[in-house]
Amino acid sequence: MESSFDRRTEWGLLLVRVVVGISFVLHGLSKFQMGLDQVAGWFASMGIPGFLAYAVAFVELIGGIGLILGAGTRVWAALLAVVIAVATFKVKIANGFLGGESGPGYELELLLLAMLLLLVLAKRSAFSLDHVFASKARTHK
Template identity: 50%
Template sequence: MTKMTGVSTIMRVVLGIIFLVHGVSKFQMGLGNVDAWFSSMGIPGFMAYVAAIIELVGGIMLIVGLFTRSVSALLVLIMIGAIVTVKLSAGLLGNDQSPGYELEIALMLISLHLLVAEPTALSVDHFIRNKRSAAIQK
């Protein structure tokens, strides 16, 4: 395993853990409460359910490396949505009332990296790719 592959694997797993925890947190708060919070910010309430499911399931999928590119694309969209709808007015570093969007930028950049990177050896994506390659070669 090359250094870059190792780093990509670590980035994928850690990003997966971060989003899994965020998804679990939304479920623990109660999706009705998250729906109300989203609505209070002008975001359609049903998006709370969409975000929670993508974060929870997507986090698990990233940890095991399944459909990494698709999940990463969805997470980029969620981070753009969070920045534009909630964080932008506070600025990059935030203000006295609200944190900034520096974390969302970092998470989005990791997601973008995973979106374009090749599947790493320690992923289900890599296993599926090798199975397909072997089947084609037969």
């Protein structure tokens, strides 16, 4: 029998997963809308190989959708954690935690990273496609 704490935890994980997923879907879409060649140029100007702009846009968009649906949650969360960690260290860390005249800080990136790591470490959520597929696999054995 499931405790009310477990049920509340499930709802909390769902909320985190969906909000983080929406955030990354929008970040990925913005890269496609700006033009991936332009994003690749911006990456190159920071010393990041330009071709990674295509990979990052794909991971953000598809990974965000995966998080929203709860499909491949741990894998997508881990990939997105790498993306946000690199972005933090290459772009935001020099601005400080809260930022300043040089631009925004890394406060929000750190929050996203923590939430992604929570999703990597958490058990499979009952409110996810991961759970549905695992349940079907168990019943077909």
